[in-house]
Amino acid sequence: MLNIYENQAKVFKAFCDENRLKILEMLRGGEKCACVLLEQLELGQSGLSYHMKILVDSGIVQSRQDGKWTHYKINTEGSLYAEGLLKKLTTPNFENIYSNDNDNICSD
Amino acid sequence: MLNIYENQAKVFKAFCDENRLKILEMLRGGEKCACVLLEQLELGQSGLSYHMKILVDSGIVQSRQDGKWTHYKINTEGSLYAEGLLKKLTTPNFENIYSNDNDNICSD
DNA sequence: GTGTCAAATCAAAATTTGTCAATATGTTTT
DNA sequence: AAAACATATTGACAAATTTTGATTTGACAC
Numbered sequence: 001m002l003n004i005y006e007n008q009a010k011v012f013k014a015f016c017d018e019n020r021l022k023i024l025e026m027l028r029g030g031e032k033c034a035c036v037l038l039e040q041l042e043l044g045q046s047g048l049s050y051h052m053k054i055l056v057d058s059g060i061v062q063s064r065q066d067g068k069w070t071h072y073k074i075n076t077e078g079s080l081y082a083e084g085l086l087k088k089l090t091t092p093n094f095e096n097i098y099s100n101d102n103d104n105i106c107s108d
Numbered sequence: 109m110l111n112i113y114e115n116q117a118k119v120f121k122a123f124c125d126e127n128r129l130k131i132l133e134m135l136r137g138g139e140k141c142a143c144v145l146l147e148q149l150e151l152g153q154s155g156l157s158y159h160m161k162i163l164v165d166s167g168i169v170q171s172r173q174d175g176k177w178t179h180y181k182i183n184t185e186g187s188l189y190a191e192g193l194l195k196k197l198t199t200p201n202f203e204n205i206y207s208n209d210n211d212n213i214c215s216d
Numbered sequence: 217g218t219g220t221c222a223a224a225t226c227a228a229a230a231t232t233t234g235t236c237a238a239t240a241t242g243t244t245t246t
Numbered sequence: 247a248a249a250a251c252a253t254a255t256t257g258a259c260a261a262a263t264t265t266t267g268a269t270t271t272g273a274c275a276c
Contacts, residue, residue, distance in 0.1 A: 005126040009126065012123035018113040025206065026206040029202065032206070032208075033222095034222075035222075035223095044265075046223085049224055050263095067273060068223075069222065083191060083198075089129070089133075090182050091136065091187075098134040098135075098136070143252075143253095152235075154235080154253090157254055158233095158234070159234090176252045178252080178253065
């Protein structure tokens with residue numbers, strides 16, 4: 001069980017690694033099977049599997065099993081969630097406990 | 109000089125660490141000086157400085173020097189840029205070189 | 217069943233990131 | 247100029263992440 005900050009961080013981990021950004025770029029062109037991703041990246045099979053797990057766990061990517069192949073695509077729902085979360089995390093909230101409207105102004 | 113993927117990753121690093129998420133949460137309540145952030149976090153002075161540098165470099169936070177104090181606040185422009193970038197990175201683009209409309213379908 | 221192939225898991229090594237203590241820099245005060 | 251204070255930088259270490267190779271699991275074909 002992860003705390004709230006760890007759960008939020010997990011979403012953005014998808015975008016914090018060069019290989020994962022390359023994978024997302026490829027998936028923007030449509031669903032791809034692991035074999036196709038593998039041949040475009042300078043990564044071994046287990047390395048790709050490692051990154052795909054992080055992408056799926058972040059909610060940004062969705063996987064579909066088809067016999068012995070796994071196909072991946074961008075998860076629209078998860079992406080919208082990430083977008084909303086990013087907006088929330090950067091939007092002023094003068095109701096929160098750290099609001100300057102309460103009494104947290106640096107006294108100097 | 110960073111490549112395009114490293115530059116994109118840099119933006120989202122702001123959201124990938126528990127302490128940085130806590131700092132952003134505090135800054136949502138308005139501009140804070142480092143001394144105020146420091147007393148709320150379980151971090152030493154140099155640790156806070158380390159994270160503030162990452163936040164500023166990501167474009168999500170803006171700093172303002174006032175004598176010997178440094179004040180930090182959320183950078184609206186940088187936040188909107190991050191939001192747009194996230195949207196771009198997760199939006200289908202059938203014009204790109206990996207588009208299935210060209211010829212990258214897994215042949216199996 | 218056995219053999220083959222795709223992908224996941226595991227364990228070890230390599231790399232990166234985060235923390236801490238000490239020191240340096242820059243500003244204000246005296 | 248010297249002292250005091252806030253923050254930045256540095257280097258050493260610890261912890262987390264990423265890479266790699268070997269092994270395992272699961273699906274299909276024979």
